[in-house]
Amino acid sequence: MELFSDEYWMNEALKQARIAADEGEIPVGAVIVVKNRVIAKAYNQTEKLTDVTAHAEILAITAASNALGAKYLPECKLYVTLEPCIMCAGACFWAQLGELHFAASDPKRGFSKTDISIIHPKTKLHSGILQEESKDLLQTFFKNLRN
Amino acid sequence: MELFSDEYWMNEALKQARIAADEGEIPVGAVIVVKNRVIAKAYNQTEKLTDVTAHAEILAITAASNALGAKYLPECKLYVTLEPCIMCAGACFWAQLGELHFAASDPKRGFSKTDISIIHPKTKLHSGILQEESKDLLQTFFKNLRN
Numbered sequence: 001m002e003l004f005s006d007e008y009w010m011n012e013a014l015k016q017a018r019i020a021a022d023e024g025e026i027p028v029g030a031v032i033v034v035k036n037r038v039i040a041k042a043y044n045q046t047e048k049l050t051d052v053t054a055h056a057e058i059l060a061i062t063a064a065s066n067a068l069g070a071k072y073l074p075e076c077k078l079y080v081t082l083e084p085c086i087m088c089a090g091a092c093f094w095a096q097l098g099e100l101h102f103a104a105s106d107p108k109r110g111f112s113k114t115d116i117s118i119i120h121p122k123t124k125l126h127s128g129i130l131q132e133e134s135k136d137l138l139q140t141f142f143k144n145l146r147n
Numbered sequence: 148m149e150l151f152s153d154e155y156w157m158n159e160a161l162k163q164a165r166i167a168a169d170e171g172e173i174p175v176g177a178v179i180v181v182k183n184r185v186i187a188k189a190y191n192q193t194e195k196l197t198d199v200t201a202h203a204e205i206l207a208i209t210a211a212s213n214a215l216g217a218k219y220l221p222e223c224k225l226y227v228t229l230e231p232c233i234m235c236a237g238a239c240f241w242a243q244l245g246e247l248h249f250a251a252s253d254p255k256r257g258f259s260k261t262d263i264s265i266i267h268p269k270t271k272l273h274s275g276i277l278q279e280e281s282k283d284l285l286q287t288f289f290k291n292l293r294n
Contacts, residue, residue, distance in 0.1 A: 046218060047218075050212050050213070050216060050217065050218050051208075051209050051212050051213070051218065052208065052212070052218050052219070052238065052241035052242045053200075053205050053208055053209055053238050053241070058200050058205075061198075061199065061200055062198050062200055065197050065198050065199070066197070066198070069197060070197065071193060071194075071197050071198065071199050072199070085237055085241075086233055086234075086236070086237035086240070086265055087233075087234050087235075087236075087237025087238045087240070087241060088234075088237070089233070089234075089237075090232055090233035090234025090235070090236075090237055091199065091200050091234045093233070093234070094199035094200070094232075094234060095199050114261075114264070114265065117261070118233055118261065
């Protein structure tokens with residue numbers, strides 16, 4: 001079985017983010033991978049669902065738990081195109097995620113600006129993969145929104 | 148129209164928490180009130196839904212937004228029987244809640260132990276109403292769980 005790289009999975013998350021952009025949502029996408037297989041894909045749907053809790057990560061965690069029939073996700077790797085907010089970092093904590101990978105940082109609303117200890121001690125944290133691609137997508141989205 | 152007190156609404160949240168206990172869930176309940184009327188009731192359903200994000204507050208915010216057809220809830224008062232965790236405090240932030248009332252404090256997982264600035268600057272924060280009733284319910288639940 002071919003083992004895919006973190007960049008490969010983050011690119012899958014970026015595909016989700018592009019769907020969000022196409023639907024007029026702030027473009028953030030996520031996938032959850034376990035044993036080299038995607039078990040959940042999601043993108044931000046706060047506008048469509050009229051629900052501030054419908055961030056990509058929350059939807060992905062709910063979907064992954066549903067797929068596995070398990071509340072805790074220690075075997076799972078979450079790839080998300082933007083640094084999680086405090087709400088989503090809190091959800092990652094409760095899920096006891098195995099790995100959390102995010103692409104672009106979010107200096108304004110990202111969890112790490114507030115308190116890094118939000119992340120579960122067992123969760124391995126990685127950032128920066130495909131950050132330029134994610135930033136470009138977000139910047140283009142907001143530029144188009146203003147025009 | 149009779150105006151109900153904060154204690155009245157917190158008691159409604161406690162009723163939700165008791166439903167949770169009856170269903171084997173950690174007993175936390177919430178209601179969301181707007182203009183003296185409950186628009187959302189919820190209790191913790193993490194076990195039933197196999198979903199760590201299914202806290203009472205998240206379910207209540209989703210239900211309230213659905214009821215109002217609005218993402219933001221500045222006119223709403225959330226009453227919850229236990230201090231929100233970081234995830235739920237983050238959700239309250241995004242919802243721009245008008246008022247957040249919680250009963251018992253949660254020294255271990257409550258948001259205020261980490262960083263009080265998680266709460267939206269426009270959200271009025273109140274705590275302590277019916278805290279003994281909420282604590283009793285939680286302590287009895289965990290005592291029964293151990294036996």
